[in-house]
Amino acid sequence: MNIFEKILTGSRIVGKILYSKAASKRMPIIANLLINNDCNIKCFYCFPQVFKREVKQFTTQELIELIDNFHDRGTEVMVLLGGEPLLRKDIGEIIRYVKSKKMICEVITNGYLVEQKINELKDLDSLCVSIDGDEESNDKNREKGSYLQALKAIRIAKEYGVNVRIHSVLTKYTYDSLGHLMELAKGLGVQVNYSQATIHTEHEALEMSDDELKKFWKKLIEFKKAGYPVGNSFKTLEYVLNWPYSYNDLVYNVNGVKEIHSYDYVSGKNGELPEMALKKSTDNESLKVCNEFKLQPCRRTQMSAYVDAEGSFYPCGVVWDKSGLSAREVGFDGAWNHLKSIECTSCANVSEVELNQLLNFNTTEIFGKAHYLIKNHLRTIFSKGSSV
Numbered sequence: 561m562n563i564f565e566k567i568l569t570g571s572r573i574v575g576k577i578l579y580s581k582a583a584s585k586r587m588p589i590i591a592n593l594l595i596n597n598d599c600n601i602k603c604f605y606c607f608p609q610v611f612k613r614e615v616k617q618f619t620t621q622e623l624i625e626l627i628d629n630f631h632d633r634g635t636e637v638m639v640l641l642g643g644e645p646l647l648r649k650d651i652g653e654i655i656r657y658v659k660s661k662k663m664i665c666e667v668i669t670n671g672y673l674v675e676q677k678i679n680e681l682k683d684l685d686s687l688c689v690s691i692d693g694d695e696e697s698n699d700k701n702r703e704k705g706s707y708l709q710a711l712k713a714i715r716i717a718k719e720y721g722v723n724v725r726i727h728s729v730l731t732k733y734t735y736d737s738l739g740h741l742m743e744l745a746k747g748l749g750v751q752v753n754y755s756q757a758t759i760h761t762e763h764e765a766l767e768m769s770d771d772e773l774k775k776f777w778k779k780l781i782e783f784k785k786a787g788y789p790v791g792n793s794f795k796t797l798e799y800v801l802n803w804p805y806s807y808n809d810l811v812y813n814v815n816g817v818k819e820i821h822s823y824d825y826v827s828g829k830n831g832e833l834p835e836m837a838l839k840k841s842t843d844n845e846s847l848k849v850c851n852e853f854k855l856q857p858c859r860r861t862q863m864s865a866y867v868d869a870e871g872s873f874y875p876c877g878v879v880w881d882k883s884g885l886s887a888r889e890v891g892f893d894g895a896w897n898h899l900k901s902i903e904c905t906s907c908a909n910v911s912e913v914e915l916n917q918l919l920n921f922n923t924t925e926i927f928g929k930a931h932y933l934i935k936n937h938l939r940t941i942f943s944k945g946s947s948v
């Protein structure tokens with residue numbers, strides 16, 4: 561995609577967000593598609609629980625039909641993930657198909673197969689490589705050797721002129737390696753987007769207190785202020801820092817009344833998806849105090865969709881349980897329309913807040929993203945062929 565096509569696509573995205581908001585029209589402008597469910601490594605926190613579930617994998621034709629369905633309903637950004645998406649033999653064909661529809665295409669990968677498949681990845685608008693911390697803590701989160709594989713992948717992708725970013729999951733293990741990751745990203749010339757692990761399984765490394773999380777967001781803000789390449793915007797980080805509820809709370813709108821529900825998951829048995837367990841807060845006093853906090857409405861179910869490797873639709877990685885309906889069973893519109901029934905309206909998951917800044921048409925966020933894309937585009941043009 562050249563710079564003019566990017567500007568055109570950017571304008572279309574802004575136009576669609578504004579239209580969807582003004583006309584209350586549902587449109588999956590951003591789609592996250594899990595194109596497979598198998599993986600070559602095992603990260604303990606992995607939300608699709610890929611290595612425990614057996615699913616009937618999509619055929620190439622099924623994926624093409626899904627991409628067509630999204631495109632026909634207004635999708636502009638298609639994020640391909642998994643499982644490990646590069647394990648698919650047809651990954652090049654899938655990327656080419658998304659690009660032929662003039663959509664922005666990002667692949668999220670653990671990096672292991674980037675060298676082998678680099679020629680298939682050259683047309684991507686973004687390659688997102690997962691690194692959670694320094695070598696030791698990253699490998700505790702993910703798998704021994706995964707840090708070095710991811711690093712190698714970033715270097716190779718950059719050599720080939722692919723636009724790269726890092727996605728990093730915060731757990732107790734990686735809590736103290738923020739400084740390392742910041743220096744690493746700065747040295748590599750790539751941005752890091754942090755996300756808080758969504759909790760679908762019990763694990764000591766996921767047990768972070770609200771105070772610990774707040775301290776982390778503060779530190780991240782300081783790094784960003786100091787000029788480190790933090791992809792999360794100030795607005796998002798400040799929103800998350802000032803969130804007055806617990807980080808495991810979701811705000812629901814039940815018949816116009818705000819309710820706070822803390823959430824947990826009942827683990828799925830025999831590879832089934834977990835079930836979301838919600839507990840309503842009855843603490844009216846703290847609810848009153850929190851009423852002064854201006855909540856950002858979640859636009860996920862209105863403007864985006866998250867599809868798992870069996871074709872089931874979810875709003876995001878937080879609300880991810882067996883309540884989703886599958887397009888294989890109820891058709892694309894049946895699964896997409898079912899998302900309307902989800903009543904949660906705000907959360908403080910940093911990745912979700914970030915996306916919602918965009919979908920709520922927060923101008924700082926939109927111009928920040930546009931600036932980043934243009935800067936990277938120019939950097940890519942000038943560095944093509946040079947080593948990193």
Ligand SMILES: C[S@@+](CC[C@H](N)C(=O)[O-])C[C@H]1O[C@@H](n2cnc3c(N)ncnc32)[C@H](O)[C@@H]1O
Pocket residue numbers: 599605606607608641642643644645668669670688689690727728729755756757758759760877
């Ligand atoms: C599900 S993975 C699939 C792509 C690829 N296999 C990878 O690891 O990058 C997509 C992204 O979600 C992140 N992720 C997995 N489980 C998560 C969780 N429970 N909470 C937040 N992010 C998670 C991964 O670290 C990765 O960056």
Ligand code: SF4
Pocket residue numbers: 599600601602603606607610642643644670702
């Ligand atoms: S590499 Fe990705 S898909 Fe595989 S287990 Fe880790 S997070 Fe899950």
